[in-house]
Amino acid sequence: MPELPECEANRRRVEDHCLNRTIEAIEMGETSHMDLPGDNARGQLMGRQFTETRRHGKEIFAGSKTGPWITVSLGMTGSLRPYDAGEAAPDYARMTFVFEGDRRLAFRCPRKLGWIRMIDDPDDWIAKTGLGPDAMDIDRENFRSVIGGTRGAVKSALMAQKKIAGIGNLWSDEALFHAGIAPDVRADRLSQTQLDLLFDKMREVLGLLLDANADYNHIPNSWIFPHRDEGASCPRCGGTIARKRVGGRSAYYCPGCQPRT
Ligand SMILES: [Zn+2]
Structure with a gap:
């Protein structure tokens, strides 16, 4: 599932291409997909241009000073694919922006778990949906209080978009691996040192990506990512990678490197 770095890569493609x-048409895919703007909403985009993009957590925005904006959630498998007329259109394109000239932008969404909505303003939308600060924007002090003030498992706290926006299953595991913290430890039992280390590792992991x-x-071989298999060898200690359900998700971790203390 796309997390902050993957969503940022999608945003950059829209920004670059x-x-x-001018938007001349919007074509809808052949199979119905409920969570896309209807005829009237799409009509508001005709003749307009996207002049800027933004991203907050896992949401991507494109719009202009005078609006309207679209906000895109990629869901499990979605992506934004610029291409030119004459090139093969991406498969599973649910909605395609036809710009003047040859440029096109397809919202590819095989599993239909993503969505696009029309909004007036990204800041209002972020406030209304209650998203927490972006994981690359939150400062150390705020991270300490947000994560350190959570009674649940630290992995679940990292993934709660209303606390911090942008982190999902993969990169929460990665940050916890480098910080040496077990995924199911209660977040409010972490020491200040552990919270600070986790903050640094979260930024390092997202920064590299x-x-x-x-x-x-x-991705370096020293990350847990290339070893996300039950029974694989830990790249740090050679111990055995384990899997555990935490907050409904599969966490991979090294019990040796990430003790529950
Ligand atoms: Zn290990």
């Missing part, structure tokens, strides 16, 4: 072009534009070929 789809700004300042952002620099790599979410290309997993750049």
